[in-house]
Ligand SMILES: Nc1ncnc2c1ncn2[C@@H]1O[C@H](COP(=O)(O)OP(=O)(O)OP(=O)(O)O)[C@@H](O)[C@H]1O
């Protein structure tokens with residue numbers, strides 16, 4: 001299976017949990033997902049609730065059974081789709097007091113060399129998903145950068161084999177419904193308009209990811225620059241500088257902030273053997289430009 005998955009993790013996982021604590025806005029995203037998925041994962045509890053509060057199995061519950069355990073995470077590069085997918089899986093396993101598994105479909109599956117085999121690989125991936133979900137465990141499959149697999153079949157240049165792979169994927173997502181929410185498929189994409197319409201229709205939730213707004217940047221700086229004794233006003237200024245300004249209509253993404261800006265700040269101060277000040281950070285923000293938006 002090494003060739004199909006590039007990550008296989010048992011859940012709960014401490015590292016993922018700790019990381020989730022540093023994600024701005026995670027709780028809001030999580031509560032939206034969990035309230036939807038729990039309806040699938042805890043059907044017996046939902047039935048019991050319905051009997052208790054309404055004296056019967058409400059007809060409305062039939063519609064829940066029609067939902068698919070598919071979540072689409074859509075948004076620009078570096079906005080947290082991959083880290084959030086892991087964090088959601090980990091948190092859900094904890095909240096349900098269960099054990100689980102997180103697997104990520106390797107980008108190799110879509111490698112040029114594997115054209116035509118993609119349908120088979122999707123089959124194998126779902127077979128594995130079913131095996132490890134078993135009777136009790138929850139299993140989460142992340143198809144990262146899914147536009148490469150789930151590309152809309154209406155594209156003219158699309159090869160027959162690729163269309164077949166998308167059909168297989170749709171069929172597999174339909175089939176895992178009998179696992180009643182114990183297997184969850186998550187797809188991330190920064191080009192949602194390339195995702196096949198049939199897939200979009202099936203999603204229980206489409207979660208949108210954006211670059212941090214002014215308030216979120218303040219929260220990010222406050223959290224990641226703790227220990228530096230910056231005033232609230234300085235934090236606000238930094239947040240503004242990292243936002244849309246100087247003729248740009250977009251600001252820094254989370255990955256620009258965390259993976260480019262912060263290391264630059266530390267490297268500069270360390271090399272000079274001096275403390276990090278407001279000016280160190282302000283200068284770094286001016287030197288590093290936010291990555292362009294992917295449309
Ligand atoms: N909400 C957030 N709060 C703080 N940091 C975040 C948040 N979201 C993402 N990050 C950080 O930004 C970086 C990029 O996140 P991630 O790789 O999940 O983005 P992505 O949307 O999957 O990007 P891509 O489309 O390029 O794959 C990571 O270092 C992550 O920790």
Ligand SMILES: [Mg+2]
Nearest residue numbers: 081082144188
């Ligand atoms: Mg990603």
